[in-house]
Structure formats: structure tokens, C-alpha cells
Amino acid sequence: MIFKNIAAGKEFKKLAYPHMKLLYNMALKYCGNSYDAEDIAQETYLMAFNKFHQLRDKTKCKPWLLRILRNNFLKNYQKKKAAQRLLKSEYINHLKETLSSGTAETLLIKASGNKLIHDAMDRLPIKYKEVLLLYYMEDMLYKEIATTLNIPIGTVMSRLTRAREGLKTLLLKKINAEKNNTILNIDFKQKVPALSK
DSSP states (O other), X not given: OHHHHHHHHXXXXXXHGGGHHHHHHHHHHHHSSHHHHHHHHHHHHHHHHHTGGGOOOGGGHHHHHHHHHHHHHHXXXXXXXXXXXXXXXXXHHHHHHHTTXXXXXXXXXXXXXXXXXXXXXXXXXXXXXXXXXXXXXXXXOHHHHHHHHTOOXXXXXXXXXXXXXXXXXXXXXXXXXXXXXXXXXXXXXXXXXXXXX
């Protein structure tokens, strides 16, 4: 029995450890801070090790680990992030106003590597955020994302579309707010009232 456990431990290490960086990065994107990300990644590996015997197809270890990570995150952190979600009516109204000002992909490319994009992604609902992360950051195909998240491919495509539009809305809102608050928008020609003598 001991030898069987040692062999299972070695197999787990061989299959699961190469994905440690990916899982930590996904946890960091989910949580937004390194402390919670480390906790959720450790919890994921502990749970995966304990349930490793349930993994039938060893070639699908990566999506299996990502699914465990996602479930752990949703179980522990969804309530905390619920306050940051866009109100549905606000989202729809702003989306109607800004649809003609460029595609979400264009905004995503322009803003990548910028704090603006990270802040906007953190404000997206988790179901949209995770699809964006897997598609753009991990270069996963629709089918891989569907397997990882255990959802149909059509749902992946619709969530990706909604995520792009939500990201576009958030980016445009932030850009417009910053544009209206700059010193360059002050009207210097406006007369200042004369001081009383």
C-alpha cells in the first residue's frame, strides 16, 4: 500500500507540478492579491492530490486543475467580488452609448500591459473574466476553455463576446473619466470674476 501511494505521489508530481505557475497566475488574476492567490493555489493542489485517483484521463490534468482552482475560487471569493460587478442596467445603457467607438479587441490590444486593462478586468464578473484570461493570456482554444470550465463551446463564445463588450465599456468609461479630469480640459479663456476692492 505504501509503495502504491509513493507511485501515485510521483505521478501526481510529474503531471501536476508543471502547471503550478499557470495555476498561481490564474489564482492571482481571480483574487487580485498574492496572499489569497497562494492560499487558493495551495488549496487546489491539496484537493487535487487527494482526488488524483478520480482523474481518469491523465492527459487532461491541466484543465482538471484549472477547474478545481475555479471551483475553489468561486466557493471562497465570489461573494467578495459581487460588489464590484456592473449593474445590468448601467452596463446596457453605457454599452448602447459606446458601441460605435471601436471594437473591444482594439481597446484590449492598445491597453495591454497597462494598469487600465487590469483594473477593468478585475471589475468584470468572474464568468467573463476567466474566459478572457484563458483565451487571451493562456492562448487556449474555445474547445479547451469549454473543457476546462465544463461549459458548452457556445457558452464560451457568448461569454467571450460579452466579456469583450464589458471590457470595452469599462475601458471607455475610465478613459472618458480621465479625459474629463485633466488640466488640458480647463477653459483658460473663461473670465475670472474680479476681486472686490
